[in-house]
Amino acid sequence: IIDDDIQILTMLDTILSAEEYEVTRAESGQEAVKLFKSEPFDLVITDMSMPGMGGLEVLEKIKHFDGNIEVIILTGNATFENAVQAMKEDGAYNYLTKPLDNIEDLLISVKRAIEKRKLRLENRTLIDELQNEVEERKKVEQQLLQSKSNLQSVFDGISEPLIMVDRRMTIKILNKAAKDYTGISRYQDILGQSCYRMLAGKSSPCQDCQLNLAILSKNPVTFERNGLKDPSRFEAVVIYPMQNEVQGEGNAIIRVEDITEQRKIEEQLIRADRLSSLGQLSGGIAHEIRNPLASINLFTDILCDEDKYDRGDHEMELFDEIRENIIRIEQIIKRVLDFAKPPVATSDEIDLNDLTRENVKFWSSKLRKSNIHLNLNLNISLPSVRGDVIGLQQVINNVVLNAIEAMAEGGNMDIRTALGLSSLAANNPAVFLSVSDSGPGIETAHQEDIFNPFFTTKATGTGLGLSISHQIIKRQGGAISFKTNPQKGTTFTIELPAAGFKNEIPAAPLLESGGGKNLGALPPLE
Template sequence: MEKRLLIVDDEPRITDSFKVIFESRGYRVQTASNGYDAIEVFKQHPFKVVLSDIRMDEMDGIALMHALKQIDTFVQVIFLTGYATIENAANALKQNNAFEYLEKPVNNMNDLCETIDQAKDRYDHEKYQVIQKEKNEKGFAIFKDIFDSMDAAVYVADMQTHELLYANKKLAKALGYDDPLTFEGRKCWQVIQKNQTGPCSFCTNKRLLHPDGTPGASYEWDFCNTLNHRWYTIVDKAIEWYDKRVVRLETAFDITEKKEHEKLFREFEKAIETSKKFESISTLAGGVAHDFNNTLSTVIGNINLAQLSCADNETQKYLKVAEKGIMQAKEISSKLITFAKGGKPVKTKTDIIKLIQQILEKRLDSEEVTYSFESDPIPCYFYADQGQLKMAIENILQNSIESMDGSGRIDVSVKYLEPPQKNPRISIDISDSGCGISREHIDMVFNPYFTTKPFDSRKSKGLGLSIAWSIISRHGGNIHIESTVKKGTTARISLPVFKENGIEKKVEKNHEHQFDAVLDINSVRILVMDDDELILDVISQLLKRLRYEVILALNGNQAMEIFKTAKACEKKIDIALLDYDIKNGLGGIATMEQLIKTDPYIKGILVTGHSDNSEIKRYQDYGFSDMLAKPFSIKQLDQKIQNLMA
């Protein structure tokens, strides 16, 4: 690589002699006799190193150095000076960033050449550092734009000091700041977490580095932020920052909705599992109760015969106790039957407020407990089997009384709920000040014969809550338990009610028969057609969870056969839920046209994954009553069906 050198001195003999010496050593040398000439030469042919005298007429070496650095910031100046100006040269080196100073005359040319080479290396190094920094900053500016456009919270922190070096707008917004610059320079643990007095115990810094301190693999984890209480999937990575520091880059994706959906799905699965379990137990309980009653009939019959045959008072006393025990066993059997079958609720128009007041007065007035009751006005019809509902509420009250050892407080409230786009419901809350239920047991309280009461306790250990669950479930409702140990328990019963507009008209037309058609969702028979067996299975489970009767078909031809068979057997299908696009066989529109020919009153819902299709937008032209776009929720599906059946 060519070595170039500019020599500036107002003594020609010095510049000439240096020119000869340096050219003999491979340098390409240019000279100037004063500062102004040197500047002109430098402008035409930039140099990395300049060898200059300090004391010169017109412009001294220090002024020349300042002028040259205006042209090229990185230029390295070596001063040559006589004894009288050594102090000036030293000051220039110290104050003005000169590279070096040497005394005249120069006795060792090798040392001078080595100094020039070092100056050239310094020029290259400083320029490289600045260029790299500018390049990194320019690259970071691009990344900053990218980070700000991401749907994720991003920040960069020093792994030694925990100082925040960068944060994007998403993070600032998530933490309640308008501008991310607000907290740059502060510690990450001060800004991002709550009530931290030092680095977080869960800090991932150590996971991100190799033993030698170099960046390692990324680390992914889920965390609920202590400031905004939202869930994030976090990806941490150690990277080299533009200033060569090793820093932690953290990218946090908000998964709060996902977590909520997962929770709802787990609850949904749990509800299905509970329903399946109760169905299985109900079948068993019904069979056991039947056999049990047969056995009880034999036993009590023989006890009665013994009573008639024996005149001994002592024996009669024992037989009387045995008879009483059999009658108690009969009550248990009756409860098993109620739990197992219970009979379809015979629903009549019910004043729920009056019913609950009567239950409370009859059940609690004789107990050593205080109670309160409050209610919203109920602007809707409420239909229920009063006997069954009374049993369910009494069973829950009994549990509350026993949990308080006979004394305490019970608060009962009835609220009317009518959220937007949802069917109205009433919520009955029964709260006690009892011992409470532990978290590990709360999921088991509806299991038949589950109890935390001592085995020698005289308190009931029967089917109370199981029967309550069964009754409320048959009324289209559910029970949710909330409890805190040593503080008490709340049982929340949720039941559907029906708006007055429309329901009266149904009742007037056909009295109880027509009313049952509206209320009893078990009588709604739905034909579902889809050529994807997985989707078919999912829709089937959703509908069954909603307690509709479901018939499945993989294509239009199969659907038509099922439909005709059902009609011939007088098992009318009420609603057809038809997929638009069927690969093998008739699709949704063609199938609906065929179904209407067989039954003009069939109600159809067109299901599709591409609702922008112009043909689909005109679904009503083909006889469909509504359209449902995939993917859809269980609430949307239920709402569509409820609207059609209203």
């Protein structure tokens, strides 16, 4: 209580002490400010007019120390405007006029002022606690962001595609390798989206998805599947369930590995094992099949002896069919044995034009019977090649036979040779032989397997002809390839290194025509 009137100080002290308030007295504003600096108070009752420092100045100074302090102004001659200024502008809680005729008004005002002070302090405490909680949450969020950033950095440092998803198959995190593997351009566009929609383009979970199995069993699950983006490739998928307090149960990390090349290697190993077994059986095949086949051939010759037996034309035609099938069986046996036996390295000088003419002569009868028109175009300046003449003859034979069989209803065959630049060795000359047919072409689904052993689309084929041809040409440092156009035909091109060729490669080599159109030089293989 601050008042320069000692009687009022004593009266107020007595009244408020009786109400069990703890009261401190000051006879001037200076004394009150000094006391206020040394100890806290809940309420100040001050006279408006005092010598030295008046009530409004006291109010201003103590509000500076404690903005929540409540102040009641006492005045004996204040106008209404003075009271409003004290309450609204200077922060006084209430004002009372002297003399204090109604003690009850004083006690009510004191009680309410202290309650307001208490409420304000409680609010201040709650606000401080809320601010502290907000700051703590900000720190936690910052730590989580930092942890997520660290996790992302760890993820990005792993070369294999990794994707973190939750139980609902929502993508939480994926690393750079996963972005590159799936072809995702904008990282933010995929977070929070379902993995089956963003990665597989589906409206529902993939049929082979085993995410829930991994989460429920709490054990990693491994399986293989066709690629989501490219079904022609193969993927190995491992799902690791996460069991920790940070990420919580229900999350999992999916690791994806492209195993297409591994599959190819495995298939090659299986194929090599088959070929090894085939090599071991080849001797038995020759013995078990060729011996009775020779007997069949001998007995057929005996039965065809016109001096001993009188045969009609129909019977002779049947015997011719038997002989043709005997030859076919011999060819099949030879293909199997040639494929299985180790290659013999030879280096003959070969005129590819001569070899081609011999082959055409061999098939001329078959071409006529099959109603196939041949266009033969040979480069008369063609240099020789070096290699296995028997093997190369077998390659040409296989390619020409395939072309004939592709035109069951007849058609046009084009065979040509030319000189050009090698596709295998830069700026080196190469000799090219192409065989084109006007058949239906090769189906897209079969094109990748065309040179694989045992692959065939024919009911009576062995699937070894083109595979053997590929091996023979590869051993001689060359290449064999094909181009096909549905319903328009197929062209097989054989490329071999030119032997001892030193002249400049002509832009348009001279050709000798076999009745067909001059087709010009072959371009290098693409």
